[in-house]
Amino acid sequence: MSVRLQGTGLTVRVGAGRAILDDASISIEAGQVHALVGPNGAGKSTLFSVLSGDITPATGTVDLDGTPITGISPRLLAQQRAVLLQENAVSFPFTAEQVVRMGRAPWARAPEADEDDAAVLEAMTATEVAALGARSITSLSGGERSRVALARVIAQRTGILLLDEPTAALDLKHHEDVMRLITEQAGAGIAVAIVLHDLNAALAHADRVTLLSSGRVVASGPPAEVLTAERIEAVYGQAVDVFPHPITGVPLVVARR
Template sequence: MNALTARAVTLSYGHRPVLDAVDLDVRRREVLALVGPNGAGKSTLLSVLAGDVVPDDGTVELEGRPLAEWRLRAMARERAVLTQEHRISFPFPAADVVRMGRAPWRGLPEEDEDDRVVAEVMATTDVERLAAQPFSLLSGGEKGRTSFARALAQRTGVLLLDEPTAALDIGHQEAVLARAREEAMSGAAVVVVLHDLSLAAAWADRVALLHRGRVTAEGTPAEVFTAPLLSLVYDHPIDVLTHPATGELLVLPDRRTSLSREETA
């Protein structure tokens, strides 16, 4: 059984269609990357999967039950969400922000694990030294890593991550996606919105390519990331290369056309 299932999900904002009859299966032990150009519907689809946005039509089920049947606290013990924006209204220190991820377990036996879990996720996301610093004073990348630690602290079977590598340096990008892969290997279902297609190729087991609110292609990175398809969807020439040493896919913009235009200008 899938951890999450979306069927015929359709959503419009006013007269603007955002999602158009989207079907998607989110499987355990797998990292699923949602990719596509700006405005394709990636973040909106993630919000629908999380239950934060109700679609106009279609259904989403978590663990075989419609999202509407879940109580919020119970759902928070099943799925954790990392949004693009990392805002906290009060000057909480970073450690307290991470500890917020333990709130769904309050009053349950799992609450006894709070201190251990918070310490473990802060270490794995490299935010231990930020523990006492006000969240509002952290850099964008530090806020992102702290928020990722909060999501990990929930200890859920589903992780929904919206651009978790935004504002991160290369080392921390790799660390965040490596941890996401570890969660999947341990049995979790992970959905991650990514703009960097080479990162998606390196870390995702499966990719859903969105375009104009529809899933244009779905499969392994090797199946989806072809130069003709990506060039069409992104409306820009794209090359897909294979790294000679590692065999990994490298997705790069073809700048030859742009450069030739500059030379002739």
């Protein structure tokens, strides 16, 4: 596997105060789903924003295919990585299709613009929002908006997907559908970094997990090796049991009550 994004020694501070991300390092590889997990305030979204190029760290570097991300123009960066943020508020009454089509903006006046219609249709079909294409985005439910936002970044057709809690507003079916779709994207060779709160989703779908606590990387590696009962209790302050699913054998995390 080739490393697409490499973050090394990343530190982010609040003004001159404490570090909200402290000497964190991470590698995002092609063909893998890499989950960023940890309790609230652990630094997941901050690390995500540094990897995407939206936040410049006080120390450390992020390289995209070996090139410092700070030296890549915004247009070229948008052609190489797509970013889905937690908040996807759209105030104007664009249709769902128009929102998805925004994902094609980096390719305007490029040869890839010929793929716009096919990319939009493919992404909307994959996320099951094709039937919502003519609807105003402001009329959609939270879950529908989340799937439209995901369709936008998939339509962008980049080799790197950075997804911040894409399943947060979804019901059970669409949660699983989206995680399967994300796994399929990785299977096609795309490098995926995803912020998750659901540890069971990380265990079931991620190839690699980075666990953060208080801005520091606690562990990084295969999900079953990182998300042990002892480590989860130490980081989250909640006793859990971790045991294999009786049918699939995939580890399950259950809070001890």
